[in-house]
Amino acid sequence: DAGVIQSPRHEVTEMGQEVTLRCKPISGHNSLFWYRQTMMRGLELLIYFNNNVPIDDSGMPEDRFSAKMPNASFSTLKIQPSEPRDSAVYFCASLTPGLAADTQYFGPGTRLTVL
Amino acid sequence: LAKTTQPISMDSYEGQEVNITCSHNNIATNDYITWYQQFPSQGPRFIIQGYKTKVTNEVASLFIPADRKSSTLSLPRVSLSDTAVYYCLVGKGGYNKLIFGAGTRLAVHP
Numbered sequence: 675d676a677g678v679i680q681s682p683r684h685e686v687t688e689m690g691q692e693v694t695l696r697c698k699p700i701s702g703h704n705s706l707f708w709y710r711q712t713m714m715r716g717l718e719l720l721i722y723f724n725n726n727v728p729i730d731d732s733g734m735p736e737d738r739f740s741a742k743m744p745n746a747s748f749s750t751l752k753i754q755p756s757e758p759r760d761s762a763v764y765f766c767a768s769l770t771p772g773l774a775a776d777t778q779y780f781g782p783g784t785r786l787t788v789l
Numbered sequence: 790l791a792k793t794t795q796p797i798s799m800d801s802y803e804g805q806e807v808n809i810t811c812s813h814n815n816i817a818t819n820d821y822i823t824w825y826q827q828f829p830s831q832g833p834r835f836i837i838q839g840y841k842t843k844v845t846n847e848v849a850s851l852f853i854p855a856d857r858k859s860s861t862l863s864l865p866r867v868s869l870s871d872t873a874v875y876y877c878l879v880g881k882g883g884y885n886k887l888i889f890g891a892g893t894r895l896a897v898h899p
Contacts, residue, residue, distance in 0.1 A: 709889075716890070716891055717889040718875075719887075719888065766830045767832070776878075777835050777838065778833075780832025780834065781832055782831060783831070
């Protein structure tokens with residue numbers, strides 16, 4: 675298995691532009707998580723889905739952020755409009771059911787820079 | 790969700806054994822203890838998980854006392870490549886979300 679796939683790996687954009695980050699979870703994994711990591715705030719959970727349904731989006735910073743999971747093999751995280759404070763590494767992770775406890779598999783991340 | 794407390798940073802030298810202890814006083818009966826490792830510019834990677842006593846795999850050992858209020862990750866004979874941030878998390882099985890704390894930044898020196 676290729677693992678969790680994220681694209682793009684790096685994104686540089688200007689303030690005010692729309693940014694779309696993409697994630698393909700591991701096949702067969704029913705849960706998908708979006709995280710944001712910065713030096714100041716560490717690793718923060720933004721939103722997670724079970725069976726394509728958003729379960730908890732309390733970590734989404736504000737209305738500029740939105741996430742969708744139209745099917746089991748694809749999810750997007752959109753920022754519109756983007757701001758310099760959104761600069762961070764965004765990780766996607768997926769989880770397989772049936773294990774003893776939570777074991778999340780992370781993608782390589784998307785490094786976002788908003789100028 | 791049980792809160793965890795672990796040292797912010799540790800230093801070691803190549804070939805030494807490193808033990809990182811995590812406190813989780815409010816761990817629930819059906820919570821498991823999971824450790825992740827994160828290298829620079831990479832996502833966290835699962836390394837070991839346990840419920841009680843001792844668990845060992847090819848990477849590390851996890852020691853959990855009977856009261857389960859703490860756990861110790863043991864890395865035998867570390868090398869420079871073990872320099873990373875190590876996160877201790879507690880959580881239930883299934884689909885429950887995990888909360889990552891600040892982790893322990895381990896620096897291995899030659």
